[in-house]
Amino acid sequence: MNLTLKIWRQPNGSATGEMVTYPITDVSEDMSFLEMLDVLNERLTAEGEEPVAFDSDCREGICGMCGLMINGVAHGPEVTTTCQLHMRSFSDGDVVTIEPWRASGFPVLRDLAVDRSAFDRIIDAGGYVSVNTGAAPDAHATPVPKENAERAFDAATCISCGACVAACPNGSASLFLGAKITHLAELPQGQAERHTRVLNMVHQHDLEGFGGCTNIGECTAVCPKEIPQDVIATLNKDMRHALWNRV
Amino acid sequence: MSPQEKDPMATNENEAPHGTAMGTSSDPVGQAEELAPAEVANESPSQGAAAGVTAPVSTPAADRADHDDAAGYYTTGAPIADTKAPAGPVERRWTERVFNAKLVNPANRRRLSVIVVGTGLAGSSAAATLGEAGYHVDAFFYQDSPRRAHSIAAQGGINAAKNYKEDGDSIYRLFYDTVKGGDYRARESNVYRLAEVSANIIDQCVAQGVPFAREYGGLLDNRSFGGVQVSRTFYARGQTGQQLLIGAYQALERQVAAGTVKTHARHEMLELVVVDDGSGPRARGIVTRDMVTGEIETHLADAVVLASGGYGNVFFLSTNAMGCNVTAAWRAHRKGAHFANPCYTQIHPTCIPVSGEHQSKLTLMSESLRNDGRIWVPKNAEDCDKDPRDIPEEDRDYYLERIYPSFGNLVPRDIASRQAKNMCDEGRGVGPMVGDQRRGVYLDFAEAIERMGRSAVEAKYGNLFDMYARITGEDPYATPMRIYPAVHYTMGGLWVDYDLQSSIPGLFVAGEANFSDHGANRLGASALMQGLADGYFVLPNTIRDYLADGPFPKITDDDPEVRAARANVQERIDHFLSVNGSRSVDSFHRELGHIMWEYCGMERSAEGLRTAIEKIRALREEFWRDVRVLGTNDSLNQALERAGRVADFLELGELMCIDALHRRESCGGHFRAESQTPDGEALRDDENFAYVAAWEWGGETGEPILHKEDLVYESVEMKQRSYK
Numbered sequence A: 001m002n003l004t005l006k007i008w009r010q011p012n013g014s015a016t017g018e019m020v021t022y023p024i025t026d027v028s029e030d031m032s033f034l035e036m037l038d039v040l041n042e043r044l045t046a047e048g049e050e051p052v053a054f055d056s057d058c059r060e061g062i063c064g065m066c067g068l069m070i071n072g073v074a075h076g077p078e079v080t081t082t083c084q085l086h087m088r089s090f091s092d093g094d095v096v097t098i099e100p101w102r103a104s105g106f107p108v109l110r111d112l113a114v115d116r117s118a119f120d121r122i123i124d125a126g127g128y129v130s131v132n133t134g135a136a137p138d139a140h141a142t143p144v145p146k147e148n149a150e151r152a153f154d155a156a157t158c159i160s161c162g163a164c165v166a167a168c169p170n171g172s173a174s175l176f177l178g179a180k181i182t183h184l185a186e187l188p189q190g191q192a193e194r195h196t197r198v199l200n201m202v203h204q205h206d207l208e209g210f211g212g213c214t215n216i217g218e219c220t221a222v223c224p225k226e227i228p229q230d231v232i233a234t235l236n237k238d239m240r241h242a243l244w245n246r247v
Numbered sequence B: 001m002s003p004q005e006k007d008p009m010a011t012n013e014n015e016a017p018h019g020t021a022m023g024t025s026s027d028p029v030g031q032a033e034e035l036a037p038a039e040v041a042n043e044s045p046s047q048g049a050a051a052g053v054t055a056p057v058s059t060p061a062a063d064r065a066d067h068d069d070a071a072g073y074y075t076t077g078a079p080i081a082d083t084k085a086p087a088g089p090v091e092r093r094w095t096e097r098v099f100n101a102k103l104v105n106p107a108n109r110r111r112l113s114v115i116v117v118g119t120g121l122a123g124s125s126a127a128a129t130l131g132e133a134g135y136h137v138d139a140f141f142y143q144d145s146p147r148r149a150h151s152i153a154a155q156g157g158i159n160a161a162k163n164y165k166e167d168g169d170s171i172y173r174l175f176y177d178t179v180k181g182g183d184y185r186a187r188e189s190n191v192y193r194l195a196e197v198s199a200n201i202i203d204q205c206v207a208q209g210v211p212f213a214r215e216y217g218g219l220l221d222n223r224s225f226g227g228v229q230v231s232r233t234f235y236a237r238g239q240t241g242q243q244l245l246i247g248a249y250q251a252l253e254r255q256v257a258a259g260t261v262k263t264h265a266r267h268e269m270l271e272l273v274v275v276d277d278g279s280g281p282r283a284r285g286i287v288t289r290d291m292v293t294g295e296i297e298t299h300l301a302d303a304v305v306l307a308s309g310g311y312g313n314v315f316f317l318s319t320n321a322m323g324c325n326v327t328a329a330w331r332a333h334r335k336g337a338h339f340a341n342p343c344y345t346q347i348h349p350t351c352i353p354v355s356g357e358h359q360s361k362l363t364l365m366s367e368s369l370r371n372d373g374r375i376w377v378p379k380n381a382e383d384c385d386k387d388p389r390d391i392p393e394e395d396r397d398y399y400l401e402r403i404y405p406s407f408g409n410l411v412p413r414d415i416a417s418r419q420a421k422n423m424c425d426e427g428r429g430v431g432p433m434v435g436d437q438r439r440g441v442y443l444d445f446a447e448a449i450e451r452m453g454r455s456a457v458e459a460k461y462g463n464l465f466d467m468y469a470r471i472t473g474e475d476p477y478a479t480p481m482r483i484y485p486a487v488h489y490t491m492g493g494l495w496v497d498y499d500l501q502s503s504i505p506g507l508f509v510a511g512e513a514n515f516s517d518h519g520a521n522r523l524g525a526s527a528l529m530q531g532l533a534d535g536y537f538v539l540p541n542t543i544r545d546y547l548a549d550g551p552f553p554k555i556t557d558d559d560p561e562v563r564a565a566r567a568n569v570q571e572r573i574d575h576f577l578s579v580n581g582s583r584s585v586d587s588f589h590r591e592l593g594h595i596m597w598e599y600c601g602m603e604r605s606a607e608g609l610r611t612a613i614e615k616i617r618a619l620r621e622e623f624w625r626d627v628r629v630l631g632t633n634d635s636l637n638q639a640l641e642r643a644g645r646v647a648d649f650l651e652l653g654e655l656m657c658i659d660a661l662h663r664r665e666s667c668g669g670h671f672r673a674e675s676q677t678p679d680g681e682a683l684r685d686d687e688n689f690a691y692v693a694a695w696e697w698g699g700e701t702g703e704p705i706l707h708k709e710d711l712v713y714e715s716v717e718m719k720q721r722s723y724k
Ligand SMILES: Cc1cc2nc3c(=O)[nH]c(=O)nc-3n(C[C@H](O)[C@H](O)[C@H](O)COP(=O)(O)OP(=O)(O)OC[C@H]3O[C@@H](n4cnc5c(N)ncnc54)[C@H](O)[C@@H]3O)c2cc1C
Pocket: B013, B014, B015, B117, B118, B119, B120, B121, B122, B123, B140, B141, B142, B143, B146, B148, B149, B150, B151, B152, B153, B154, B155, B156, B157, B158, B240, B241, B267, B268, B269, B270, B307, B308, B309, B310, B319, B320, B321, B324, B325, B327, B328, B364, B488, B489, B510, B511, B512, B513, B524, B525, B526, B527, B528, B529, B531
């Protein structure tokens, strides 16, 4: 198939960017979206134009490195990561706009690559259990009910891609944050620091310039790991308890 | 037949799809099988009934001793030995080493600094633990977050000798299985220690909040699999690597918050700094490139840890992440670190095949599919482009069932892989033409659907079928799937002693980047175990013995060795940016991958390897002369990043071929056409090759120098591969 790509080009973080149009021909429907961009980049290189910068690593939907706004939708038309999107989701003649995540918490580095280090700093603020290596009791010392273990697991599958932020009109990272809060809140190991964790992580979230959650739900619509919106309810509940305990 | 025996094939742990609820309770069978650990290709109790093939091959060992296929390609250096493992009974060695390793006073730790390259399971766990101990740690990785390291992609599970099932598992049994699994090419002391610390890993991960699968009683769930008669694999649905890495990452970030660890995202190590302060050469730092600004930075420390992962991407196409590379390890090799057993690579039979020249990476599917799927190709090459459903039964060649009537589709992994390649080489492959060949064979569930019913097949394999459908756009319930083998893991790596120290003092190597524990073949669910064993428990204990002699004399950016290292990096970058040749970096990488796959892949022969070496040399020369890298150094320049990696792969590829050429035996993942039984099974040659091949860099124009480390087995008896 033949497509018209409109791609955001921006030489570096401080430069201004623009949409540039690239027609592309003979796209096979078996290609992944990123392989289609690889092919474009090979052509640009041959023509002497610098290739388009975009992030990816595992190309299996698990590392969270990839992430593009495709026709205005984070990760494009299917509920999956950008790297797992295939060209058979498009048709001959389509115009496809490709932009980076847009959020004040995620500054653009170049073209389609953004800086998501804010997510790491939110984890630094308390997204862990404080246990030193070697200090752990036997793994069977504390049984965990299967339902809790499973809910913890479901929340812990977040790949930290940032699509939820990119999709949110408020630029909120509440789904990401709620996923981590829920993961640790469901486990006995996470209880000791439960209140300080939520206070510190929410504080850091706000410092990074992410907006507040107004329950619009755009985040869950694009989340490739289908993190449920109820993790935000857990986040809010824990926040209320923590504030209550503090006063 | 016991449940374990139902799955006699060499099933690996790690190929469940992502993004699907792999192994939820609605999918008990698929889950169990998806988690099945890789049995060493050559041994599985239930295979006993089959092929009685142990007759020696035509070339007896004695004839081969004086016949060196690789003569002229390398020189031989002095033998080496691991001097750090205490002598004495294997089960006491680690305790003794931990006890004898010098201690560092907590007050002194703050004055000692360690660089850790890589934040996969090995690097994150090492950096976090060293930070907790109070050392000053700097951690480097090429992704934008430590949590994105390739370990995140591991799926199936992690082994540990917990014996929670009271089924007779023990440290000794895990040790024994791993040595045997490695085809008697791993060190006893290391493997024993791995088994010994394995139980602590699970405790640590649970304490961190890793959500392992649990039973209804709230205790941890385990699986048992073909060949291995015990339940010792812990798992978190099909995302074990992800959950373990998030645990280690969170421990790491906790130390970032505590100020003991500093992370350096998007920083690629491009050179090792080795400085002689009068007491002999020591690893004292690294040169990195800030991948966003292009700045070339020097980072100096008292010791350097490489946990930079494996080198499977030398094949271009593999199941590894796009950025996996050998650069960190290779630059260290060029500075004097020996590279051990580079030819030991692991290939998986059931991956989704290449769909065209645009293919950028390969995806694994669970080998458990072979339990119910039937593998075939058309009898006649003319039928290869037909709709498979239109090919009548009598025109199909169920070649595994034909050649191995007892095992059928459940032959060990290496055989399944090799035979698939043979069929395609004969011109009977299926699927799209890729280059001059169709590279795929059918895996057909039509009969299974008829026998078990569609819903049973769906319950067992639904998630795999969905993944297949998403990637290929074909409906595997209606038309047979296509599969093909792919490179998956590299057992070779930098040589280390029992302390995980390389042949350069002060340079330690952990995880897939070292060679130490898996011999010639890795068992499923054991790479995660090794990465975390190294990082949490081994390295922090051994590195202190080295650091106790520090802090080492202060060096600065202006030291001649430091300046030279930085200049070298700058020179390479300047070169890449100025060649302005006619071919892209990827086109070279792809071509190298083709050469490696063709000649140094599933089956290797002396003639093929010599051809490969010539081709690689020519390609390398062309690369330096004709590569095209546009843009500048002072910004995110992904072609420039790849150019550096491909340059190093082009050197590693040659060493892999030389290693494969000199090792005229078949063992584990290394199959030499010249060393097989009359039935086509791998034939080891313990008399001549029971050693680790540790290669020393021979200089720009010199040949690599082989140092042999003899493998001595005191606690297990070496056994020849047997199907009896
Ligand atoms: C698809 C797949 C599934 C698997 N499943 C399993 C499984 O179920 N069980 C199992 O036991 N094993 C499994 N394995 C194998 C296992 O995942 C790996 O061997 C293991 O995770 C490697 O961990 P590591 O810490 O050594 O390196 P990696 O996780 O590869 O990390 C390497 C790190 O080094 C950094 N790095 C690399 N080069 C540089 C450089 N030049 N400069 C700076 N930083 C650098 C990277 O940024 C990264 O942080 C699987 C492998 C694959 C491919």
